[in-house]
Amino acid sequence: MKSPFIVSSSVGRKFVMSLSGAFLVLFFTFHAAMNVVAVISADAYNWICAVLGANWYALVATLMLAGGVVLHILYGIWLTLQNRKARGRERYAVSVNPPGVHWSSKNMLVLGFVVLCGLCVHLVHFWSKMQLVEVMGQHVNSLGLNPQDGAALIEYTFSKWYNVLIYLVWFAAIWLHLNHGIWSMFQSSGINNQTWLPRLKRLSNAWTTLVVLMFALVVIVFFIKSLI
Amino acid sequence: MATDKLISKVPAGPLENKWSAHKAAIKVVSPANKRKLDIIVIGTGLGGGAAAAALGELGYNVKVFCISDSPRRAHSIAAQGGINAAKNYQNDNDSVFRLFYDTIKGGDYRAREANVYRLAEVSNLIIDQCVAQGVPFAREYGGLLDNRSFGGAQVSRTFYARGQTGQQLLLGAYAALNRAVGKGWVKSYPRHEMLDLVVEDGEARGIIARNLATGDIERFGAHAVVIASGGYGNVFFLSTNAMNSNGSAAFQCYKKGAWFANPCFTQIHPTCIPVHGDQQSKLTLMSESLRNDGRIWVPKKMEDVKAIRSGAKKASDIEEKDRDYYLERRYPAFGNLVPRDVASRAAKERCDAGFGVNETGLAVFLDFKTAIERLGVDVIRARYGNLFQMYEKITDVDPYKEPMMIYPAVHYTMGGLWVDYNLETTVPGLYAIGEANFSDHGANRLGASALMQGLADGYFVLPYTIGDYLSKKIQAPKVSTDTPAFEEAEKAIREKIEKLFAIKGTHTVDEFHKKLGNVMWEDVGMARSKESLERAIVQIAQLRKDFWKDVYVPGENGEFNQEVEKALRLVDVLELGELMARDGLNRNESCGGHFRLEYQTPEGETLRDDKHYAYVAVWEYKGLDQTPEMHKEELEFEVAHPSQRNYKD
Amino acid sequence: MENKLMNLTLKVWRQKDAKSKGGFETYQVEGISPDTSFLEMLDILNNKLIHEDGQPVAFDKGCKGPFAFDHDCREGICGMCSLYINGEAHGPDSEITTCQLHMRKFKDGDTITIEPWRSAAFPVIRDLVVERGAFDKILQAGGFVSVNTGGVPDANSIPIPRDDAEESMDAAACIGCGACVATCKNGSAMLFVSARVSSLALLPQGKVEGARRAKAMVAKMDELGFGNCTNTQACQMECPKGISIGHIARLNREFLCAKFKD
CATH class of the missing domain: 1.10.1060.10 (Alpha-helical ferredoxin)
Structure with a gap:
């Protein structure tokens, strides 16, 4: 049997990257918006945490999300391996990066890896102490906190300066990865042309900056709070 | 001397009915039989590419050869300005007859009437075909095709795709060829160079080719061979032809019995970037379409000329009243749009008089100041942007601010293998199309007509006429390449190559080529005389001797070796140059691109001698270092009666 | 126009055929006019190399003689010329092919590295020539x-x-x-x-x-x-x-x- 185009064709594979990427971008956006609530009101934030606890819809969404991440990573690695092979064995002795080519666009796998590492840290910090605890049927996490008290967890995590640093580096990687990724997903799925290319790039930039600023805001605000 | 070999096969009857009558009279081959017949096509430019595709579509087995890594590199790609057709889309009273008449007149009445008329007739089909293939011609806002005017015509009949018309037409033909290759109708042999024609029982049977990537010498057999390898402008070393373009394939046919017509008719293109130094290897053409809006001039005063040469003044510093727009002055009716030969000679005349504007004194200005004032920079950029960019990249001068400098350069060769109305040479089964034949442009080709001829021959003439010959071959078996004729041809080639390597002299191939180029440009160039031509014949013969004694070809044959490629081509070219000089010497008149100093009017225009030279000079090879024999095909003008070309009023 | 002649060092990729292993050779070219095109500069060097090849003495290099490079129209339209020059396809200028590159883009004393296109789908046939x-x-x-x-x-x-x-x-x-x-x-x-x-x-x-x-x-x-x-x-x-x-x-x-x- 012929394999479907999302496996067999380069354009199809890129479409999978773009679709799974789009899914992750939406998740990031939602997550960032949710986080900002914590700055405004701890109760409101905890109410959201409760809604997104161990409910069936939250679990399904989590699984889908995990699936999206795995697909994105696997395809990313696969594509990179293919691309290295297509480059040939002999490498250029001298190579200049042409102007207009962003460093991030050529290093999406590296950036993606940094993002993934950050994600693991983040899962240990938060998910393992919240949704996972609930799934296991327990009512208190390793820090002795209620798994639905996200606000307290945030407060605890970002009182540590090294966590703040790790998260800010992570956000920088996310910014670079998404900044190329967002317009790229339009491009790869064919929703682009010469006129829209610069517009989509600006959109990409604005969106990424907004999302990353929202994330960073929470971290910085809670760190400063912990100092005073 | 009349000869039974030079039968033009032009049918009787009125001019406008000849092609239809001929098509009705010639034989066709049935689809079942076409499958059994093999055709070799040499070259993949507009002629060869179109012919291979069209013949493949018809059902013949086609093998197509090109020397580049891809058929798309053929030099037709470099044609910039456009392609003529008698569509009369502009309602300016154009017609097939007018295109025919302009072409005959532009060719200074040295082309065969029936061929030229047929060319004009099928010109319209070409545009239709190209549009159907997806060639993005320039269009008006209403969505219909746009036209521009061109030298030698008073109507706008030139279709164009920016300054890349040749490229777009070639990509159209190349696409048709790709389709045919993809379908298995045509087999493509890139990086293969034809080194000899194989003739058996007086008929073309195939070729010997060298695989340029490996150096292998290979044999290919076929029922007919089509030469579409272009012209021989590289005889001059410096020309606007591509570095690899060469007249070798056609010349090999000449040596195998195909007669060569009008070799002295070479076209010097008026708008090229001037030579900058003695290490140059290629001249760059700027499209003739620039003359639509550009005005050509030199300073009136010698002190301004000196000031410009020394850098004390810039061209834009010279006031209007001190500029000599010499084409507008001499030819009020056509102005800057006179035919190429006229424009080239006028530039030479000014430079010879000492008014040349660069350090070498061999350049004139082509100025867009008036056009930019009239139309605005944007319009000029839209029309010629890529040409202006090209000029700036090469010369480092911005033509939007300062006028371009131009000078004539060798561009096209009207002469070529003699062919009859069927495009068949004097060797049965051997055909020549496009620039490789002599048939349509007489002594001078009009701008935007080369593309027209290549595609006309390839798409709409040869696919019909070749059937007339092949219909006699339907019983013939596959051509075997294990015959004494192939054996002998291959052996001769191998010996020639071994001999070249064995010389181990002290000069490179290019050094000999440059010497030949110098002789050709000085003595067989824009202005020739009995004396210069006789001198050239002696010098070329000497050069040939020196070459065979003193050339150094590095490396070996069994590898990718660009030096041996060049050496093999130069071997032919060293003989071809002499043939050109002989032909020029024979033609005691001036016509079109052939300007003999002894034959000019008091105003310095060409002086034709219709009484004695209204014929095609056709040369028969008689052996190495033997004087070739000249035969005549008399030209009869039933419709377009020769008159002195007049572009003044 | 200033017309100072240039001397340059060229590092050129040499490779006998698709199967052989390639490497760089270093050459000197002298007296190059800034108005010379890049490919003309290579012509000049190759002409010199042919002469040196003719005298086998004092030329003890792996790859003797001229190097191969694809070129044809030299007007930027046929697409035949390639070359990766100093880390850039078609060299250091925008929207041009190598044949349109002129030496005024370089300085006297520069070292220029010339490599073939490198891609698995374009194997090297010889030196700087690839199969496209x-x-x-x-x-x-x-x-x-x-x-x-x-x-x-x-x-x-x-x-x-x-x-x-x-x-x-x-x-x-x-x-x-x-x-x-x-x-x-x-x-x-x-x-x-x-x-x-x-x-x-x-x-x-x-x-x-x-x-x-x-x-x-x-x-x-x-x-x-x-x-x-x-x-x-x-x-x-x-x-x-x-x-x-x-x-x-x-x-x-x-x-x-x-x-x-x-």
Whole structure:
């Protein structure tokens, strides 16, 4: 049997990257918006945490999300391996990066890896102490906190300066990865042309900056709070 | 001397009915039989590419050869300005007859009437075909095709795709060829160079080719061979032809019995970037379409000329009243749009008089100041942007601010293998199309007509006429390449190559080529005389001797070796140059691109001698270092009666 | 115009054939005018190397004699010339081919590194010459309008909006040189393929078999071992004809729409 185009064709594979990427971008956006609530009101934030606890819809969404991440990573690695092979064995002795080519666009796998590492840290910090605890049927996490008290967890995590640093580096990687990724997903799925290319790039930039600023805001605000 | 070999096969009857009558009279081959017949096509430019595709579509087995890594590199790609057709889309009273008449007149009445008329007739089909293939011609806002005017015509009949018309037409033909290759109708042999024609029982049977990537010498057999390898402008070393373009394939046919017509008719293109130094290897053409809006001039005063040469003044510093727009002055009716030969000679005349504007004194200005004032920079950029960019990249001068400098350069060769109305040479089964034949442009080709001829021959003439010959071959078996004729041809080639390597002299191939180029440009160039031509014949013969004694070809044959490629081509070219000089010497008149100093009017225009030279000079090879024999095909003008070309009023 | 002659050091990739291992050789060229084109400079060097080859004494190098490089029209249109010069396809200037590069872009005393296109789909044949037949094969798979010669409608029977024709022409300007593939870190041919697909997709004549064309050409491109496009845009930056990656988006659209219809 012929394999479907999302496996067999380069354009199809890129479409999978773009679709799974789009899914992750939406998740990031939602997550960032949710986080900002914590700055405004701890109760409101905890109410959201409760809604997104161990409910069936939250679990399904989590699984889908995990699936999206795995697909994105696997395809990313696969594509990179293919691309290295297509480059040939002999490498250029001298190579200049042409102007207009962003460093991030050529290093999406590296950036993606940094993002993934950050994600693991983040899962240990938060998910393992919240949704996972609930799934296991327990009512208190390793820090002795209620798994639905996200606000307290945030407060605890970002009182540590090294966590703040790790998260800010992570956000920088996310910014670079998404900044190329967002317009790229339009491009790869064919929703682009010469006129829209610069517009989509600006959109990409604005969106990424907004999302990353929202994330960073929470971290910085809670760190400063912990100092005073 | 009349000869039974030079039968033009032009049918009787009125001019406008000849092609239809001929098509009705010639034989066709049935689809079942076409499958059994093999055709070799040499070259993949507009002629060869179109012919291979069209013949493949018809059902013949086609093998197509090109020397580049891809058929798309053929030099037709470099044609910039456009392609003529008698569509009369502009309602300016154009017609097939007018295109025919302009072409005959532009060719200074040295082309065969029936061929030229047929060319004009099928010109319209070409545009239709190209549009159907997806060639993005320039269009008006209403969505219909746009036209521009061109030298030698008073109507706008030139279709164009920016300054890349040749490229777009070639990509159209190349696409048709790709389709045919993809379908298995045509087999493509890139990086293969034809080194000899194989003739058996007086008929073309195939070729010997060298695989340029490996150096292998290979044999290919076929029922007919089509030469579409272009012209021989590289005889001059410096020309606007591509570095690899060469007249070798056609010349090999000449040596195998195909007669060569009008070799002295070479076209010097008026708008090229001037030579900058003695290490140059290629001249760059700027499209003739620039003359639509550009005005050509030199300073009136010698002190301004000196000031410009020394850098004390810039061209834009010279006031209007001190500029000599010499084409507008001499030819009020056509102005800057006179035919190429006229424009080239006028530039030479000014430079010879000492008014040349660069350090070498061999350049004139082509100025867009008036056009930019009239139309605005944007319009000029839209029309010629890529040409202006090209000029700036090469010369480092911005033509939007300062006028371009131009000078004539060798561009096209009207002469070529003699062919009859069927495009068949004097060797049965051997055909020549496009620039490789002599048939349509007489002594001078009009701008935007080369593309027209290549595609006309390839798409709409040869696919019909070749059937007339092949219909006699339907019983013939596959051509075997294990015959004494192939054996002998291959052996001769191998010996020639071994001999070249064995010389181990002290000069490179290019050094000999440059010497030949110098002789050709000085003595067989824009202005020739009995004396210069006789001198050239002696010098070329000497050069040939020196070459065979003193050339150094590095490396070996069994590898990718660009030096041996060049050496093999130069071997032919060293003989071809002499043939050109002989032909020029024979033609005691001036016509079109052939300007003999002894034959000019008091105003310095060409002086034709219709009484004695209204014929095609056709040369028969008689052996190495033997004087070739000249035969005549008399030209009869039933419709377009020769008159002195007049572009003044 | 200043006309100071230049002396340069050239590091040139030498490789006997596809199977052999290659390496750099260093050469000196002297007295080069800034108005000389890059390829003329190579001609000058090669001429010198041929003379040195003629005298085998004192020339003890792995690869003797002139080096091979592809070139033809020297007007920037045939697409034959290639060369990766100082880390850039077609050298340090924008929207030109190597044959249009002039020595005024370099300084006296510069060292210039010249490499062939490097991509798995473009094997080196010799020295700086690569085999680009893969491009022909992609076009043979579908880069055409399936019309036979003759029997087509009048050229003006289908009006085409001027802007569409112009955009089609932008894409059709591709010269098939391979700079996009050479520059792309993924060895992807998407800019080349998209230029052809897009050019024809913009015209009514080409639309008819647009879906079939996009599928066939992408399939052939993948089969021949070109990489996947990751939108770095290096191709459009190095394209001598300035072809935009907007055409790649159109190819993606054509291809995906065609596949979803299947």
